[in-house]
Amino acid sequence: MKKFNIFLMLIFIFTTVFTACEDKIIDTTEDKIQTSIKVTHINIPYVYNVTNESDITIEGKGFEQTDSITFIPRGGQGGGTIKLGIKTIEDEKVALENSPYFRDGEYEIRIQRGILDQLLGRTFVNRIFNASIPDREGMTVKGTVHSNGQGVANVIVSDGIEFAVTDQNGVYYLPSAKKHGFVFITVPANYEVSVINTIPQFFKRLAGLASATEIKDFELFPVNNENHVVAFMTDMHLANRNNDLTQFQSFIEDVKNVYEEYKGQNKKFYGITLGDQTWDQYWYSNNFKLENYVDQIKSLEFPIYNVIGNHDYNPYVSANDWLGAAEYRKVLGPTYYSINIGRVHYIILDNMQWLNDGGSQGVVGERNYRDFLDQEQLTWLAKDLSYITDKSTPIVIATHVPLFTNPDQNGNFNNAMENTSELLAAVSEFTNVKVATGHTHINYRNSPAGSNVYEQNIAAVSATWWWTGATSAANHISRDGSPGGYAIWEMTGRNQQWYYKSIGFDKDYQFRSYDLNNIHITSATYTPSATDEFKGKVAGYAGEFATANKNNQVLINVWGYQDNWKVTVKENGNTLPVTRVRKKDPLHIISYEMQRLNANAEPTSSFVTVNSAHLFLATASNATSTLEITVEDEFGNKYTETMVRPKAFTYSMR
Known part of the structure; x- marks a missing residue:
């Protein structure tokens, strides 16, 4: 009997230990197996057309109420990760809560469950005002330009090739081949658009399906910008070298002070860069690109419209102007467009053709280019100007490369751009045409005899590429002796005045x-x-x-x-x-x-x-x-x- 009891005890101990070990083995196996979230039959729309009231739904099985779904921006539209809770779950569909923080653009969608996090797919989010606009044959982009809940009529819409005008309800249709990947508006006078990190959102990115109809809406906000000020800022050449980022803060503080001065006068303030925000040679070696430029200026409180410069192209891309400018478009938007501020019509143009001989993946090329305005832009420009019936309207053109050369002591100069004459012909019907340019890092002013065109070539924010300020000279000076700086143009109705603003000096320092x-x-x-x-x-x-x-x-x-x-x-x-x-x-x-x-x-x-x-x-x-x-x-x-x-x-x- 005693032996039997001992036998039973051994069985009990053995069973207990085995059971415990078995549980541990099972737990360990489960830990190894649960490295992914079991959701299946996932179907994510290529584009979510989202209104303020609509839910966002994902088709699929296996979702749980405690799951968290995150949308991570990928397309350069800015903003942070958006985390959405689950609102309802059906057999083959989950409805997510909406968020006011969505910005139009491309997103990566991920699911989180406990410590697990995995990719579900990618999509575009498109916030829309009116989802019930009917399709029209041949029209691949449609939408509404609206303000305060009402459509805005007579707004110009373009994709860089085709044009449309909004009807009395603010609705437009555009037969776009979607070549440029954008649709944008000419912001009308006395309106503004939303701004992300100083970049005005006058453009919307297209998903890219040429045959599919996309809805792209634009919201306008009423302002009084009849009297306004523009800071023309060129050749920043930020590259994280020569102590440039520290020196750049002097410019930031200077232009902030100028902005505050005009804000105190109730004048709307805008910025227009004139190219070379970055320095292509150091994009990869110093890991400093266009998005890093945005990081440096995003503390400024006024909208900044950008112009592409020859140093803003990808130095790894050769013999392809379109691909060379892809990074620029991703971060800053279209390379040519127009806006109305008050009674002035501003036109931004890209007057370079990227060549970059010898460039390839991992290899910086010669970074050469042509000073040239291509036919596609000239054609677009003619259409843009055709909508302006009053030929006395002030026109301001912003480009990187100047139209004319540095003059001699008698005021004589030549054409600097290969086809300057074609641009002059395009604006010949207008009586008041100003051109603001950069590129040279010096100041000079030109107007051809008997011409309606006046060009102001503006010295650089970076002066001599940040060199002189980084040496023992500690003197931020441009190649012509101008202090590093920028131009301020004051607009009162159609009246225009300007001065060169030297960084760190008052506005009266002019010689x-x-x-x-x-x-x-x-x-x-x-x-x-x-x-x-x-x-x-x-x-x-x-x-x-x-x-x-x-x-x-x-x-x-x-x-x-x-x-x-x-x-x-x-x-x-x-x-x-x-x-x-x-x-x-x-x-x-x-x-x-x-x-x-x-x-x-x-x-x-x-x-x-x-x-x-x-x-x-x-x-x-x-x-x-x-x-x-x-x-x-x-x-x-x-x-x-x-x-x-x-x-x-x-x-x-x-």
Whole structure:
């Protein structure tokens, strides 16, 4: 009996241990098996047309009430991940809660259950105003432009090729082949669109099925922008090098202050870049691309319309302008379009053709291009302008590459773009055409004789590609001697005024004077650390300033000068003769070329000082007389300096 009891006890122990082990084995097996969420028969629409009231549904089996569904933006539309709870579950369908945070664009859909997270599929989300617009034969895009719950009539809609106009209900139809992947509106006067990270949402991305009809709606918000201000900002060249991101904050603070000033005057404020927001050469080596540019400017509180520059193309893409600009379109939208702000019609154009010889995946090409406005844009431009019946309407065209070259001291210049004449012909019926351009990193103004067109080429936010501010010169100066900066255009109805705004200076800082008696650029003074080889290059870069000049001359650099400005110099009440000259700015020579030579490095040819014709020469009677300098612009504004001589030549001089 005793043996039997012992036997039973052993059986019990064995059974208990085995059962425990079996449970552990089963648990472990279950852990290994449950690495995926068992949902099947998933069917996700290619496009969700979402109204504010509609649910979002996914066909499928196996969903649980505690599951969480996330929509992760993929198409550059911005915004964060949107997490949706499950509203109802049916046998083969789940309804999700809606969210006000959806933005139009492409999303990745994922399901989360406990610690598990897996992909369900991808889709486009498209918020719509009116889902009941009937289809029309041949019309592949339709929609409503609306404001405050009502359709807005007579709004121009385009896909970059075709055009449409909204009817009295704000409805449009467009026979789009969807080549560009966008549909966009010409924002009407006294309206704005929503803004994401400074980028106005005047465009909608198309899903891309050429044969399918898509709904694309646009919401407008009423404003009074009859009187407005535009900051034209060009050549930022952000690349996370030369301490550029830190230097860039000075610009951000400067333009914020200007914005606040005009905001206090109840004037609407806008930005238009003129290209080269980034620097293609460093897209991959420094991992700094267009989305990083957006990160740097998103704290600004005003809308910024963008222009593509030659450094905003993908340096791995060769011989294909369309693919080269794909990243730009993904982040910033169409490369050409138009907007109305107040009584001014603004047109943004892409006047480059990307070549990039030798570029391939993983290989940065030569990054070469043509200065050329293609026929597709010229055709689009003609259609865009055809909707403006009043030919006295102010037209402002924004492009990266200038139409005309840097003029000589007599105001003579040539065409800079291959087919400038074709663009001039396209706007020939209009009496007031202004063109804002960048690219050169210098200031100059041109207007062909007898022409209706005036071009303002604007110096760079980056000045000399952030070089001079990063050296011991600590002097943010452009190749023509202009301080790094941007242009401010003030619009009062149809009346237009402008000035160049130097970063870190007040708006009245419009020129710099030099006492040439005190300018003598020598290797001993400016390149003391250079080897004999690089000291020997000083005279070549310094030019006329390598020789002492004791002729009592003064040189005045007026960076915003144009032919209808006046430069006056008085000595003891007597007006001195003033001659317009084409020279190099000496401050830039010591701030860039001498800095490079002193480091035993050859100055990069694209960054060296250029001859400019916004300089003026006057000769005083002696070396110590005080001069009264007055510069008057075409609007009657006067900028003055009492030039006490001798005047020192320093990196920090005004």
